[in-house]
Amino acid sequence: MPLFSSSFSLLRTRVPGRLWAAALCIALPAAAQQAPSDGAVVGPEFVASTQHWLDEAVAKAQAGNPAPLRMEVSIGSLDSRLRLAPCSRVEPYVPVGVRLWGRGRLGLRCVEGGGRWNVFLPLTVKAFGPAWVLRDNVLAGAVLTEADAVEEEVDWAAEISPVVADPAQWVGTVASRALVAGQPIRQSMVKAAQAFQAGSQVRVVAQGPGFEISSDAQALAAGVVGQPVRVRMENGRITQGVVQDTRTVRLAM
Structure with missing residues (x-):
């Protein structure tokens, strides 16, 4: 006799993507039904209690988040060949190191019953936004x-690499590998564009309240827009600034 039904859905609601980062440990009241000695069956009260706890966790995590994601959490089933001792209190928990994001697993352990067993169910978390x-x-x-x-709605949790939702963070970047139509843009897919090579002549600009000065210099390394680079000034002094474009390095004042 299998411990659980073949599958059931725990949650279909809206929560922020940060929820998966929280470590969850659920302690529910007794809800399991006694079964014959060849196994145990978890009744509908257990599922309802789990649903209620998750709804409360979602509400707390979503509070104050301006752009929530639409989450879908589903749990699979145990191997039907498993035979577990009857249990009067089952405690679900998220194993250490498991994130509520993409594919993972949910732990179930018997804390009150004839046997202290511990098993795992497959878990899938989708985050649409x-x-x-x-x-x-x-x-x-x-x-x-x-x-x-x-712009389209996609499952942010389909891959580990975060989605780059702000166009300002990917427009002007370079594809780090060959990309395929239909892919959402993620951090691992792009990198900052190289503005100039090491040894290039650049213009160094220093700006302060009411003034701006510039001077020629030589780049000591390849320059990437938005990243720091060391340059050698005409007088031989070496300094560091931030690459602004293909010709300009701006010094912080």
Whole structure:
């Protein structure tokens, strides 16, 4: 006799993507039904109690979040060949190191009963929200523009790499590998564009209240927009600034 039905859905609601980062340990009241000695069956009270606890956790995590995701959490079933001792109190928990994001597992342990067993159920967490999806295939090294993607709803949890939801963070970046149409843009797919090579002549700009000065210099390393780079000034002094574009390095004042 199997311990659980073949599958059941625990949650279909809206929660922020950060919820998966919380470590959860659920302690529920006695809800299991006694069964014959060849196994144990968890009744509907157990499922209802779990649902109620998750609803409360979702409400707390969602409070104050301006852009929640629509989460779908589903749990699979145990191997029907398992034979577990009857249990009057089953405690579900999220194992250490398991994130509530994508595919994972949910632990179930008997804390009151004839045997202290511990088993795991497959867990799938989907997180639907807006993301930028590629219109066409993109070659490795190509610079992405606004025309390369369209906004659609996707499952953020389908891959480990985070979705880049803000266009300002991916427009002008370079594809780190060949990309396929229909893929949502994620952090692992793009990298900052190289503005100039080591040894290039650049213009160093220093700006302060009511003034701006500039001078020529030589880049000592390859420059990437938005990243720091060391340069050698005309007088031989070495300093560091932030790459602004293909020709300019700005010094902090």
